[in-house]
Amino acid sequence: MGGTNAGLRICRGLVVGLSLSYSAAQAQQANSGAPLRAIEDGLRREAERLRQADRLPEASALRPPESPAATAPDTVETPCFPIRTAELTGPDAANFAWVLTQGDLDHRSCLGVEGIRRLVSSLDQHLLSRGFATSKISLPEQNLASGHLLLRLHAGRIDTLEMRAAARGEGTDPAVLLRGRNAFPIAPGKLLNIRDVEQGVEQARRLPSTTVAVRLEPGGPPDTSQVVVEGNVPTLAERLRGGITVDNSGTAVLGRTQLAGNLALDNPLGLSDLVGISVNSNGEQLSSAHRSQSAAAYYSIPWGYDTFTVSGSQSRFAQYVQGTTARFLSSGTSATAEARWHHVAWRSASAKVGVQAAVSMRHARSYLDDTEVLVQRRRTTAFELGLTYKQLWAQSVFDGELALRRGVGWGKAQEDLVGAREGGPTLRPRVATFAASLATSFAAPSIPGPTTASGGPRNLQHTLAVRGQYSPDTTLSIDQIAIGGRGTVRGFTGDTVLLAEKGFYIRNELSGALPALWSASLEWFGAIDFGRVAGPSAALLPGRRLTGAAVGARGRARFLVFELALGVPVRRPAGFRGRSLVPTFSLSYLF
Structure with missing residues (x-):
């Protein structure tokens, strides 16, 4: 959820919503167009909110690569032995x-x-x-x-694996809460590899309430070691966490104020597992005819180098839309479910590579004045394969992900649309998605100005993030990429977006610390973003490129996390509606 550490890995790469016609790929406006198009747009926005909140807590045991140790120059020794x-x-x-x-x-x-x-x-x-x-x-x-x-x-081997409670809260049972051996891919008798230990530490530390340390002690038999895992055993109150967020990410039609909440429980079964729920709703004039809402839930459990996650979400949308001759109540519902597997295939001290697979289902319906539009009912299934990569350097962190998704006819998925084989819109598109980010810290140039409390220069951080997709098919808007808004190209409200089968956006941000105010830690940031779309649907758009910029500040004070920013459009197509100044805010209370 925005501003919190407890997000959801909900239906990655899959969006919920209602898919309509090819013409829906034009620049989307929530307050104009046909009533059915308004439903599609509303549910697409809910899907985008879920994707941007698509985060599970993550820990990393990676460390920067060490510089090679200096070696003494070779010398001629006497006596020496010729080794063949x-x-x-x-x-x-x-x-x-x-x-x-x-x-x-x-x-x-x-x-x-x-x-x-x-x-x-x-x-x-x-x-x-x-x-x-x-x-x-x-x-x-x-x-x-x-x-x-x-x-x-x-060869060093493992003699025993012992889980010890370093400290525990009153009323907790360490025998239950330290049951999580499943997080560690090690067992007595196996060769001891520190990468296996690091993998287990990462899996255990996914839980924000858990601290884990590993110690190696001499084993009984020669060349063996005891692996001792010491972890805290938090109370139920410490394992339960959540947050409430208010921001202005809503639309002009349903109101800018958006409300969100999430609740998560660490270690419900004592298996280093996670369970959580989240809700999201518009906050102005809420009624059955004026709403944009979603709810999601997930459960995730590690097993050595594997992580299994199941998730689901439901969304609903309703608003009055003026048609050609009458006003209609346009509404829609959608539901998704996903099962995902991620496996760390290789890791070193400073990098790791993972593979993942997922199966997801989506069911959506649309209504006009409480009457279902049967031809717009959707039931689809998709299969996804992907790669992940993470690399740590001394001052930089790189994260990358590549995935291939294909609509399939599994389960009760409906048949594809008529004309799909002739190049028309399809319910079973082939979509390649990619995402990468590079965060680099460096010292500010030595110029006269404020310094840190220690007298040194202030550190700056530059973050470069790119996300995009490619599809050789003509897709419905629910499977397309949209640019324009706080989560893609800043400087735009999101009321109007560019939407097509192919595209990408790049987000550039430079940030640095500000002097603390009372007990709040603060930082400033400046950003400039760029996005582009292409594909068959792009021919109907007023343009294909957007550039925007934003400046602002974010911070944290005890249980409050906040962000204020002012965005401006730098480049947009003629006829692309938008505001000249776009203020944004987000305020979260974490517990």
Whole structure:
């Protein structure tokens, strides 16, 4: 939810709503057009709000890559031994054959005592870089005159995994709340890899109320370790969190004031799991004939390198729209459900790659004066495959995601529209979506001005974010990308958007800290955004590009999170309606 840390991963890449005709791809205005188009537009806006609130709490155990340690220059030792071959021995040697390809054997013709010691140290560092923190290389007794070097591998394994309560609140049961071994992809007898431990720490720390620390202690058998996971055991009140938000993201027709609330519970089953709900509604003149509302819920559970999430949402919209000869009550409802799986396929100390898959369903209806428009009833199913990537550097963080979504006929999905095979609008589009962000921190230039309390220069942060989609099909507006509004291209109200099958938007933001005011931490920001759409539907638009800018401030004071901004359109097509100044605000109370 806007301004809170407890968002929902609700139906990523899928939007709820009602899909109508090809002509609905024109610039959309909530207060004009046919009554059916107003329903489509209203439900599309609710879908966009859900997508922008599409966040589960996330933790990261990644750390910036370390600079390579300086090595002493090679020296000629006397005596030295010509090493022609090397052999790794030990019960697990076959699984670690790659270690010998990482050393300096190919670059040394003659090794002395110090050279062999440095070689072993180098191989140990390569083991550590792959996460085998307790595995070591040793030199058994041998005769090096043969030119054959024997190296013994001591593979570190896990003796036991123990969950300990570091502290617990009154009335809590650590046996239940520390049951979450499922978050850690480790088990007694397995090779100990620190990447597995880091994965478990990330999964456990997804819960905002949970703190976790891991300690390695000597195990009973040789070359083994006890993995001790210490975590706090919060009370029910600490595990329950939520927020209430008010902002002016609504439309001119239904009122700018928008209200939202969310509630989440950490660890309901003691499995490092999450459950949460959220609601959203217009806040002015609320009635059955004047509303834009949605409700959503999710449940997420980790299992080692996997995370499973199920979610669902319902939306409804209603407003009076003036037709050619009469006024109509246009209304619509939609419901979605999704099951999503995410798997971390590879990780290093500073990066990780994930794969994900999802199946989602959408059911939507539209009404004119309480009479359902049967030809506009929609029941669709979609399947999605995707990749995720996260990289941490010393001063930067990169997040990327690529997904392919395809409408399918699974379940009770309705048949595709007539004419879809001939290039007409389809209920089963092929859509590729992408998103990436790069956040970089750096010191402000050394110019006369205010400094931090420590006397150093103020730090600035630049955030570059891009999101877009591509489809080779002619799609209905519910499957298109829209630009223009606080969540896409700032400087526009969102009453009018550019909407088409293909497109992208880029958000640039520079921010920096402001002096604290009372107990509030503050920062300023300036932004300039750009977006473009294309595709068959773009031919009906007044233009294809938008550029906007905004300046503002955001901050936090205890339980309050707020943001104030003033946006301006920089570039827009002729005939694209909008305001010359767009003030925005958001105020959240977190508990």
